[in-house]
Amino acid sequence: MSAIPMERPVLGDDEAAALTGLAARVRELAEATVLTGAGAAEAAAVADEIAALTARLTAERRGAPPFVTPGERRMDRQIANPVSGPLNPFAPPIGLDVTSDGVVRGEFTLGAVYEGPPSYVHGGVSAMVLDQALGMAAAATGTPGMTATLETRYRRPTPLGVPLKVEAKASRVEGRKVYASGTISAPDGRVTVEATAMFIMPQRFVTSEY
Numbered sequence: 207m208s209a210i211p212m213e214r215p216v217l218g219d220d221e222a223a224a225l226t227g228l229a230a231r232v233r234e235l236a237e238a239t240v241l242t243g244a245g246a247a248e249a250a251a252v253a254d255e256i257a258a259l260t261a262r263l264t265a266e267r268r269g270a271p272p273f274v275t276p277g278e279r280r281m282d283r284q285i286a287n288p289v290s291g292p293l294n295p296f297a298p299p300i301g302l303d304v305t306s307d308g309v310v311r312g313e314f315t316l317g318a319v320y321e322g323p324p325s326y327v328h329g330g331v332s333a334m335v336l337d338q339a340l341g342m343a344a345a346a347t348g349t350p351g352m353t354a355t356l357e358t359r360y361r362r363p364t365p366l367g368v369p370l371k372v373e374a375k376a377s378r379v380e381g382r383k384v385y386a387s388g389t390i391s392a393p394d395g396r397v398t399v400e401a402t403a404m405f406i407m408p409q410r411f412v413t414s415e416y
Protein backbone atom coordinates (compact mmCIF):
# COMPACT_ATOMS: atom_id res chain seq x y z
CA MET A 207 0.00 0.00 0.00
CA SER A 208 1.55 3.29 -1.12
CA ALA A 209 1.15 6.63 0.65
CA ILE A 210 0.78 8.26 -2.79
CA PRO A 211 -2.59 7.56 -4.45
CA MET A 212 -2.94 6.30 -8.05
CA GLU A 213 -5.52 8.94 -9.00
CA ARG A 214 -3.93 12.01 -10.59
CA PRO A 215 -4.92 15.58 -11.29
CA VAL A 216 -4.37 16.46 -14.94
CA LEU A 217 -2.60 19.73 -15.70
CA GLY A 218 -3.55 22.16 -18.42
CA ASP A 219 -0.83 23.42 -20.78
CA ASP A 220 -0.28 26.73 -18.96
CA GLU A 221 0.15 25.17 -15.53
CA ALA A 222 2.39 22.39 -16.94
CA ALA A 223 4.61 25.02 -18.58
CA ALA A 224 4.79 27.12 -15.40
CA LEU A 225 5.63 24.13 -13.19
CA THR A 226 8.22 22.97 -15.72
CA GLY A 227 9.85 26.40 -15.43
CA LEU A 228 9.69 26.19 -11.64
CA ALA A 229 11.35 22.74 -11.69
CA ALA A 230 14.13 24.09 -13.93
CA ARG A 231 14.86 26.88 -11.43
CA VAL A 232 14.86 24.40 -8.51
CA ARG A 233 17.27 22.18 -10.48
CA GLU A 234 19.59 25.17 -10.85
CA LEU A 235 19.18 25.82 -7.13
CA ALA A 236 20.25 22.25 -6.31
CA GLU A 237 23.38 22.61 -8.44
CA ALA A 238 24.09 26.02 -6.90
CA THR A 239 23.66 24.51 -3.42
CA VAL A 240 26.29 21.80 -3.86
CA LEU A 241 28.72 24.20 -5.56
CA THR A 242 28.27 27.44 -3.63
CA GLY A 243 31.12 29.02 -1.78
CA ALA A 244 28.84 31.70 -0.32
CA GLY A 245 29.86 31.01 3.26
CA ALA A 246 27.90 30.09 6.39
CA ALA A 247 25.99 33.34 6.99
CA GLU A 248 24.85 33.72 3.38
CA ALA A 249 23.92 30.02 3.18
CA ALA A 250 21.78 30.37 6.32
CA ALA A 251 20.08 33.51 4.96
CA VAL A 252 19.31 31.82 1.65
CA ALA A 253 17.98 28.75 3.50
CA ASP A 254 15.45 31.01 5.29
CA GLU A 255 14.31 32.50 1.99
CA ILE A 256 13.92 29.07 0.44
CA ALA A 257 11.91 27.86 3.45
CA ALA A 258 9.51 30.76 2.85
CA LEU A 259 9.19 29.84 -0.84
CA THR A 260 8.55 26.19 0.04
CA ALA A 261 5.80 27.29 2.42
CA ARG A 262 4.18 29.25 -0.43
CA LEU A 263 4.15 26.18 -2.67
CA THR A 264 2.89 23.79 -0.01
CA ALA A 265 0.00 26.12 0.89
CA GLU A 266 -1.82 24.40 -2.01
CA ARG A 267 -0.49 20.86 -1.84
CA ARG A 268 -1.58 17.95 -4.04
CA GLY A 269 -1.66 14.38 -2.78
CA ALA A 270 0.29 13.08 -5.80
CA PRO A 271 2.35 14.39 -8.73
CA PRO A 272 0.07 15.46 -11.58
CA PHE A 273 -0.11 14.04 -15.10
CA VAL A 274 -0.59 15.85 -18.38
CA THR A 275 -3.27 14.90 -20.89
CA PRO A 276 -2.58 11.77 -22.95
CA GLY A 277 -0.31 12.18 -25.92
CA GLU A 278 0.65 9.51 -28.39
CA ARG A 279 1.87 7.28 -25.53
CA ARG A 280 0.20 7.09 -22.15
CA MET A 281 3.61 6.76 -20.41
CA ASP A 282 4.45 10.32 -21.53
CA ARG A 283 1.79 11.62 -19.14
CA GLN A 284 4.01 11.02 -16.11
CA ILE A 285 5.86 14.33 -16.21
CA ALA A 286 7.26 14.08 -12.68
CA ASN A 287 9.28 10.94 -13.48
CA PRO A 288 12.72 11.16 -11.76
CA VAL A 289 14.65 10.46 -14.99
CA SER A 290 12.73 12.11 -17.81
CA GLY A 291 10.14 14.26 -16.06
CA PRO A 292 10.47 17.99 -16.74
CA LEU A 293 8.32 18.64 -13.66
CA ASN A 294 10.75 16.86 -11.33
CA PRO A 295 13.73 18.95 -10.11
CA PHE A 296 15.50 15.69 -9.20
CA ALA A 297 15.38 14.58 -12.88
CA PRO A 298 18.18 15.80 -15.20
CA PRO A 299 15.65 15.64 -17.13
CA ILE A 300 16.55 13.32 -20.00
CA GLY A 301 14.50 13.54 -23.19
CA LEU A 302 14.08 9.97 -24.43
CA ASP A 303 12.88 9.39 -27.99
CA VAL A 304 11.52 6.10 -29.26
CA THR A 305 12.13 5.33 -32.95
CA SER A 306 9.60 3.47 -35.07
CA ASP A 307 11.72 0.32 -34.74
CA GLY A 308 11.63 0.54 -30.94
CA VAL A 309 15.08 1.99 -30.18
CA VAL A 310 15.12 4.43 -27.25
CA ARG A 311 17.75 7.16 -27.45
CA GLY A 312 18.64 10.16 -25.32
CA GLU A 313 21.46 12.65 -24.91
CA PHE A 314 22.12 14.20 -21.53
CA THR A 315 24.71 15.83 -19.31
CA LEU A 316 24.87 15.17 -15.59
CA GLY A 317 26.16 17.85 -13.23
CA ALA A 318 27.64 17.86 -9.76
CA VAL A 319 24.44 16.78 -7.97
CA TYR A 320 24.80 13.34 -9.56
CA GLU A 321 28.39 12.78 -8.43
CA GLY A 322 29.44 9.41 -7.03
CA PRO A 323 33.21 8.95 -7.10
CA PRO A 324 34.80 12.41 -7.40
CA SER A 325 34.23 13.76 -10.95
CA TYR A 326 32.19 10.72 -12.06
CA VAL A 327 28.51 9.79 -12.17
CA HIS A 328 27.06 7.83 -9.22
CA GLY A 329 26.50 4.20 -10.26
CA GLY A 330 22.95 4.23 -8.93
CA VAL A 331 22.15 7.21 -11.11
CA SER A 332 23.46 5.38 -14.20
CA ALA A 333 21.33 2.37 -13.24
CA MET A 334 18.28 4.60 -12.86
CA VAL A 335 18.80 6.16 -16.29
CA LEU A 336 19.18 2.71 -17.85
CA ASP A 337 16.14 1.34 -15.99
CA GLN A 338 14.05 4.11 -17.50
CA ALA A 339 15.45 3.72 -21.03
CA LEU A 340 15.14 -0.07 -21.01
CA GLY A 341 11.66 0.22 -19.49
CA MET A 342 10.58 2.52 -22.30
CA ALA A 343 12.05 0.09 -24.86
CA ALA A 344 10.03 -2.68 -23.23
CA ALA A 345 6.90 -0.52 -23.31
CA ALA A 346 7.50 0.20 -27.01
CA THR A 347 6.87 -3.50 -27.74
CA GLY A 348 3.29 -2.97 -26.56
CA THR A 349 3.94 -4.90 -23.32
CA PRO A 350 4.97 -2.34 -20.67
CA GLY A 351 6.04 -3.75 -17.35
CA MET A 352 7.61 -3.36 -13.94
CA THR A 353 11.35 -3.97 -13.63
CA ALA A 354 11.78 -7.54 -12.39
CA THR A 355 15.54 -7.71 -12.90
CA LEU A 356 18.17 -5.12 -13.83
CA GLU A 357 21.82 -6.07 -14.27
CA THR A 358 24.42 -3.37 -14.82
CA ARG A 359 28.04 -3.76 -15.86
CA TYR A 360 30.18 -0.69 -15.18
CA ARG A 361 32.95 -0.94 -17.75
CA ARG A 362 34.60 2.43 -17.10
CA PRO A 363 33.74 5.55 -15.07
CA THR A 364 31.02 7.78 -16.53
CA PRO A 365 32.19 11.40 -16.62
CA LEU A 366 30.20 14.33 -15.23
CA GLY A 367 29.64 17.54 -17.16
CA VAL A 368 30.01 16.13 -20.68
CA PRO A 369 27.35 14.98 -23.17
CA LEU A 370 26.43 11.32 -22.66
CA LYS A 371 24.26 9.02 -24.77
CA VAL A 372 21.85 6.36 -23.61
CA GLU A 373 20.42 3.79 -25.97
CA ALA A 374 18.13 0.81 -25.35
CA LYS A 375 16.14 -1.80 -27.23
CA ALA A 376 13.96 -4.75 -26.38
CA SER A 377 15.26 -8.09 -27.61
CA ARG A 378 12.28 -10.37 -27.03
CA VAL A 379 8.80 -10.67 -25.58
CA GLU A 380 7.65 -13.84 -23.84
CA GLY A 381 4.06 -13.46 -22.70
CA ARG A 382 4.06 -10.80 -19.95
CA LYS A 383 7.89 -10.71 -19.84
CA VAL A 384 10.01 -8.39 -21.98
CA TYR A 385 13.81 -8.56 -22.16
CA ALA A 386 15.80 -5.43 -23.05
CA SER A 387 19.37 -4.21 -23.10
CA GLY A 388 21.12 -0.87 -23.39
CA THR A 389 24.19 1.25 -22.83
CA ILE A 390 25.43 4.63 -21.67
CA SER A 391 28.35 5.97 -23.70
CA ALA A 392 30.82 8.83 -23.29
CA PRO A 393 31.55 11.54 -25.90
CA ASP A 394 34.39 9.42 -27.35
CA GLY A 395 31.79 6.75 -28.18
CA ARG A 396 33.12 4.27 -25.65
CA VAL A 397 30.51 2.44 -23.58
CA THR A 398 30.75 3.19 -19.87
CA VAL A 399 27.77 1.15 -18.59
CA GLU A 400 25.88 -1.80 -20.08
CA ALA A 401 22.57 -3.11 -18.75
CA THR A 402 20.18 -5.95 -19.35
CA ALA A 403 16.76 -6.13 -17.77
CA MET A 404 13.55 -8.12 -17.66
CA PHE A 405 10.21 -6.36 -17.25
CA ILE A 406 6.98 -8.06 -16.28
CA MET A 407 3.57 -6.63 -16.99
CA PRO A 408 1.54 -7.15 -13.79
CA GLN A 409 -1.53 -9.23 -14.44
CA ARG A 410 -3.79 -6.33 -13.40
CA PHE A 411 -2.40 -4.15 -16.25
CA VAL A 412 -2.75 -6.72 -19.02
CA THR A 413 -5.68 -4.86 -20.54
CA SER A 414 -4.29 -1.30 -20.04
CA GLU A 415 -3.07 0.71 -23.00
CA TYR A 416 0.42 2.23 -22.70
Ligand SMILES: CCCCCCCCCCCCCC(=O)SCCNC(=O)CCNC(=O)[C@H](O)C(C)(C)COP(=O)(O)OP(=O)(O)OC[C@H]1O[C@@H](n2cnc3c(N)ncnc32)[C@H](O)[C@@H]1OP(=O)(O)O
Pocket residue numbers: 281337338339340341342345350351352353354355406407408409411416
Ligand atom coordinates in the same frame (compact mmCIF):
# COMPACT_ATOMS: atom_id res chain seq x y z
C1 LIG B 1 2.98 -1.73 -16.23
C2 LIG B 1 3.10 -0.36 -15.77
C3 LIG B 1 4.47 0.20 -16.10
C4 LIG B 1 4.42 1.20 -17.27
C5 LIG B 1 5.79 1.66 -17.53
C6 LIG B 1 5.93 2.60 -18.73
C7 LIG B 1 7.39 2.74 -19.13
C8 LIG B 1 8.19 3.66 -18.23
C9 LIG B 1 9.55 3.07 -17.90
C10 LIG B 1 9.68 2.89 -16.41
C11 LIG B 1 10.96 2.17 -16.05
C12 LIG B 1 11.09 2.00 -14.55
C13 LIG B 1 10.23 0.86 -14.06
C14 LIG B 1 10.31 0.70 -12.57
O1 LIG B 1 11.00 1.36 -11.89
S1 LIG B 1 9.31 -0.50 -11.90
C15 LIG B 1 9.74 -0.40 -10.15
C16 LIG B 1 10.70 -1.46 -9.73
N1 LIG B 1 10.11 -2.76 -9.85
C17 LIG B 1 9.23 -3.20 -8.96
O2 LIG B 1 8.91 -2.56 -7.99
C18 LIG B 1 8.65 -4.56 -9.25
C19 LIG B 1 8.15 -5.21 -7.99
N2 LIG B 1 7.70 -6.55 -8.31
C20 LIG B 1 6.45 -6.79 -8.75
O3 LIG B 1 5.59 -5.91 -8.81
C21 LIG B 1 6.15 -8.18 -9.18
O4 LIG B 1 7.04 -9.08 -8.55
C22 LIG B 1 6.25 -8.35 -10.72
C23 LIG B 1 5.24 -7.43 -11.43
C24 LIG B 1 7.67 -8.06 -11.24
C25 LIG B 1 5.92 -9.78 -11.08
O5 LIG B 1 4.72 -10.06 -10.44
P1 LIG B 1 3.66 -11.07 -11.06
O6 LIG B 1 2.66 -11.34 -9.99
O7 LIG B 1 3.15 -10.58 -12.37
O8 LIG B 1 4.60 -12.31 -11.29
P2 LIG B 1 4.21 -13.81 -11.16
O9 LIG B 1 4.47 -14.26 -9.76
O10 LIG B 1 2.84 -14.07 -11.75
O11 LIG B 1 5.33 -14.45 -12.06
C26 LIG B 1 5.26 -14.34 -13.46
C27 LIG B 1 6.55 -14.90 -14.00
O12 LIG B 1 7.63 -13.96 -13.77
C28 LIG B 1 8.64 -14.57 -12.97
N3 LIG B 1 9.15 -13.55 -12.07
C29 LIG B 1 8.44 -12.76 -11.26
N4 LIG B 1 9.25 -11.87 -10.63
C30 LIG B 1 10.49 -12.13 -11.08
C31 LIG B 1 11.72 -11.54 -10.82
N5 LIG B 1 11.88 -10.51 -9.98
N6 LIG B 1 12.80 -12.03 -11.45
C32 LIG B 1 12.69 -13.05 -12.32
N7 LIG B 1 11.52 -13.63 -12.62
C33 LIG B 1 10.43 -13.19 -11.99
C34 LIG B 1 7.95 -15.71 -12.24
O13 LIG B 1 8.87 -16.73 -11.88
C35 LIG B 1 7.00 -16.19 -13.32
O14 LIG B 1 7.73 -16.91 -14.29
P3 LIG B 1 7.08 -18.15 -15.03
O15 LIG B 1 6.73 -19.14 -13.94
O16 LIG B 1 5.86 -17.66 -15.73
O17 LIG B 1 8.14 -18.65 -15.98
